[in-house]
Amino acid sequence: RFDNITMAPPDPILGVSEAFKADTSDMKLNLGVGAYRTEELQPYVLKVVKKAENLMLERGENKEYLPIEGLAAFNKATAELLFGADNPVLHQQRVATIQGLSGTGSLRVAAALIERYFPGAKVLISSPTWGNHKNIFNDARVPWSEYRYYDPKTVGLDFDGMIADIKAAPDGSFVLLHGCAHNPTGIDPTPEQWEKIADVIQEKNHIPFFDVAYQGFASGSLDEDASSVRLFAARGMELLVAQSYSKNLGLYAERVGAINVLCSSADAAVRVKSQLKRIARPMYSNPPVHGARIVANVVGNPDFFNEWKEEMEMMAGRIKSVRQKLYNNLSAKDKSGKDWSFILKQIGMFSFTGLNKAQSDNMTDKWHVYMTKDGRISLAGLSAAKCEYLADAIIDSYHN
Ligand code: PLP
Ligand code: TYF
Structure with a gap:
């Protein structure tokens, strides 16, 4: 019967957001799930999506x-x-x-x-x-x-x-x-x-x-x-x-x-x-x-299509700029001589930092940086303002 059903393990990615929510630290940073955030680290609804939705509402389309x-x-x-x-x-x-x-x-x-x-x-x-x-x-x-x-x-x-x-x-x-x-x-x-x-x-x-x-x-x-x-x-x-x-x-x-x-x-x-x-x-x-x-x-709609492309460039551009800023901070602060340029070679929302499980645990336990245990960070959840803090956390975790 249902009584015999055992507990399922949490999703290794979506489970990170649950742990993040429970953390009360002011310093906490959610780099787990791949979801775009603004510089203020808020979810973002594309302007062009809102425009399309308004148009749909005006047209009074049905729900068949x-x-x-x-x-x-x-x-x-x-x-x-x-x-x-x-x-x-x-x-x-x-x-x-x-x-x-x-x-x-x-x-x-x-x-x-x-x-x-x-x-x-x-x-x-x-x-x-x-x-x-x-x-x-x-x-x-x-x-x-x-x-x-x-x-x-x-x-x-x-x-x-x-x-x-x-x-x-x-x-x-x-x-x-x-x-x-x-x-x-x-x-x-x-x-x-x-x-x-x-x-x-x-x-x-x-x-x-x-x-x-x-x-x-x-x-x-x-x-x-x-x-x-x-x-x-x-x-x-x-x-x-x-x-x-x-x-x-x-x-x-x-x-x-x-x-x-x-x-x-x-x-x-x-x-x-x-x-x-x-x-x-x-x-x-x-x-x-x-x-x-x-x-x-x-x-x-050609106007909407162009607006979409602009907003995508804006989102991709923001991610690229925090990628660069993270790299700059890592290179400037890490005195070990490690080459961090792999971060700049990676593309898209994520960066694979090379941090192992114990180091990723240190990121979360000591620095309140939430990420998956394979060493992946979502740059879409990083702001320019937090790049320096993140670089400190990564360097500390690497060398400990
Ligand atoms: N495939 C890859 C590689 C992904 O990273 C994701 C997550 O966005 C998906 C598929 C599917 O996500 P969704 O079901 O939200 O479209
Ligand atoms: O890898 C990610 O973070 C995204 C979002 O079960 C995601 O692809 C993560 C887990 C999942 C569904 C989507």
């Missing part, structure tokens, strides 16, 4: 159910943002797109598709990766294994290890790739490395599976951040993409995202879409409308 595949205008907009509106794969109607419950829900539906139509196929995931990836594939009963990604010696990419592990996997595996701004390391392959990754995946008949949770947030440019996916698509490969609007439009709680399956023909795309709908129906029937309408309105 969406179809299983979601809002048509959203699905069109999201595939165009990802592939580029003039990409031949769209004109050829080779992409099956359905709206999903943000990045997580989209990954889960894609995982169910793999489980159903590729029985026994393995998903290769990077080591390390976003903590929820393993949960998603475990729950979908999709076997997975890890490929090398992070090299602690260089605090950079273990490119040779990555390639070797992708080569060693059984032919026809799925390779989960972070489209841009790898979570948690902030380390992305270079364009030349992406080409080599595509070579090996093609050679091995693997299927790339992109998780795109930060489009526009890494470089500040939507197109540049989609270049990895577009490079694979241009090679004529089939691929899967899960998209999220949590970060780039700040729609975290609205749960808006999409599953895209690039197929080899328009006919296959129609069939795949019918099966995606079949998977979604008994899971949640149909997705929520509000966030999808916001995306469709923002992308569909």
Whole structure:
């Protein structure tokens, strides 16, 4: 009976926010969850989102159910943002797109598709990766294994290890790739490395599976951040993409995202879409409308679209500026001669500091800096005013 159910462990990322709330220190700083904060460390609703919502309210749109595949205008907009509106794969109607419950829900539906139509196929995931990836594939009963990604010696990419592990996997595996701004390391392959990754995946008949949770947030440019996916698509490969609007439009709680399956023909795309709908129906029937309408309105209106891009650049720019400021403080204050330049090489919301678990515990226990125990800090939760304090905390934790 229910009495026999044991306690589940807390989420290693979202659990950090719970611990932060309970801390009464004035110095406390939440660098756990990847959520954008203003310089005042407050949550931020994009101005363009408020404008779109006002417009929606004025229009008095209804709350009828969406179809299983979601809002048509959203699905069109999201595939165009990802592939580029003039990409031949769209004109050829080779992409099956359905709206999903943000990045997580989209990954889960894609995982169910793999489980159903590729029985026994393995998903290769990077080591390390976003903590929820393993949960998603475990729950979908999709076997997975890890490929090398992070090299602690260089605090950079273990490119040779990555390639070797992708080569060693059984032919026809799925390779989960972070489209841009790898979570948690902030380390992305270079364009030349992406080409080599595509070579090996093609050679091995693997299927790339992109998780795109930060489009526009890494470089500040939507197109540049989609270049990895577009490079694979241009090679004529089939691929899967899960998209999220949590970060780039700040729609975290609205749960808006999409599953895209690039197929080899328009006919296959129609069939795949019918099966995606079949998977979604008994899971949640149909997705929520509000966030999808916001995306469709923002992308569909040139003024709004430009405003969105400006706000994304502003957010990405603020993160870059605290990244630089943190580096400056670390370099100036640390007398050990340690090279901190890896911090500047990382991109996106996060920085992988290289702090181990005991050092990360020191950050929290002594300095009230909340972060995940793998040494990741969310720079989106850091203000310019707190950079010096954070540098002191990191240096103290490193050398103790
Ligand atoms: N994938 C990665 C790599 C992430 O960092 C996140 C978190 O933002 C997600 C997927 C999905 O998040 P959400 O379900 O909020 O879209
Ligand atoms: O890695 C992060 O911080 C974000 C947010 O279960 C997040 O991706 C974290 C945990 C989670 C869902 C989202």
